[in-house]
Amino acid sequence: MALTNQPFSPDSLIFDLDGTLWDTCPACAIAWNQALNDHAIPYRQILATDIRAVAGLPHEACIRTVFADLNPDQQQLLIEHTAKGDMQAIRQYGGELYPGVIAGLKQLAIHYPLYIVSNCQAGYIELFLELYQLADLFQDLECWGHTNRPKAENLQALISRNQLLNPVYIGDTFGDAAAAAACQIPFFHANWGYAQLPDVTSFQSFNKLTEWLLACYS
Numbered sequence: 001m002a003l004t005n006q007p008f009s010p011d012s013l014i015f016d017l018d019g020t021l022w023d024t025c026p027a028c029a030i031a032w033n034q035a036l037n038d039h040a041i042p043y044r045q046i047l048a049t050d051i052r053a054v055a056g057l058p059h060e061a062c063i064r065t066v067f068a069d070l071n072p073d074q075q076q077l078l079i080e081h082t083a084k085g086d087m088q089a090i091r092q093y094g095g096e097l098y099p100g101v102i103a104g105l106k107q108l109a110i111h112y113p114l115y116i117v118s119n120c121q122a123g124y125i126e127l128f129l130e131l132y133q134l135a136d137l138f139q140d141l142e143c144w145g146h147t148n149r150p151k152a153e154n155l156q157a158l159i160s161r162n163q164l165l166n167p168v169y170i171g172d173t174f175g176d177a178a179a180a181a182a183c184q185i186p187f188f189h190a191n192w193g194y195a196q197l198p199d200v201t202s203f204q205s206f207n208k209l210t211e212w213l214l215a216c217y218s
Contacts, residue, residue: 008216010186012139012164013108014155016171017118017125018055019193021105024086024095025051031085032066032078039077041070055194056173058144059083059121083121083145090127098192102132104210109137111217115162117155119175121145151175152182159183170209173197 015021025048032046046066054062063079070078108114114137116125122145129135140162142154149157159167169180172193177200180187188209189202203209 008186010112010166010168010213010216012113012115012162012167013213014115014117014158014164014167014169016056016169016173016176016190017116017120017128019052019172019195020098020170020176020190021101021116022095022097022128023052024090025049025055027089027093027095028082028086030093031082031089034089035078035081035085038081039074041074041078043067043070052194056119056171056175058119059086086121087123087127091131094131095128097132098190098206100206100210102134104206105134105137107210108213111214113139113162113164115139115158115167116141117143117151117158117169117179119144119151150179152179155179155185156183159185 018024028051029046029048032051036043050066051062054065057065060079063082064075067075067078105114116138118125120143122143124145125141125143129138140158142158144151144154147154155169168186168188169176170188170190171177172190173195174197177187177189177197187200189197189200190209191202191204192206203212
């Protein structure tokens with residue numbers, strides 16, 4: 001969907017994390033394969049593409065979807081193991097920041113309060129902020145791991161407690177778009193992420209997104 005010429009003045013920017021700011025699927029694939037090995041669960045090798053296919057779901061749902069043919073006890077073992085294993089692998093192997101993210105966030109933070117809402121496990125957003133020394137740029141965060149609630153509820157909770165009047169949510173999946181719609185706020189699609197979405201306001205790169213949002217402010 002093309003951007004309109006109508007005035008648009010957000011008072012805050014809320015970002016999804018995976019597929020929007022960075023990609024950690026290669027590191028997480030290492031962690032998931034290690035979990036299978038540690039629990040002696042025979043299974044094919046897990047690839048980064050397997051994880052990208054379920055990205056955007058809560059961590060528990062990701063495991064249950066990818067390992068749908070395992071029994072519930074095995075799935076639970078993997079859920080518990082990978083919740084910590086993912087972060088250990090990311091700390092060791094790193095994630096891949098999308099081009100323009102660091103510089104763009106620093107520019108945007110001058111003009112807009114920044115926030116993160118993700119379906120990740122507890123500690124995951126904090127790890128991202130620690131690795132790239134970005135904690136000072138963000139005002140607040142929320143995730144499934146903190147609340148066990150759907151993304152739309154976490155998004156609304158963050159909006160409410162920070163008294164945001166005109167926020168925009170920036171993400172890459174159908175779930176992100178649906179959460180924004182449930183909260184009745186604008187959604188901007190990160191077209192560089194994990195999913196292609198029709199009929200949404202979409203940007204081809206973080207640099208393009210940054211340029212447009214800075215132009216809105218000025």
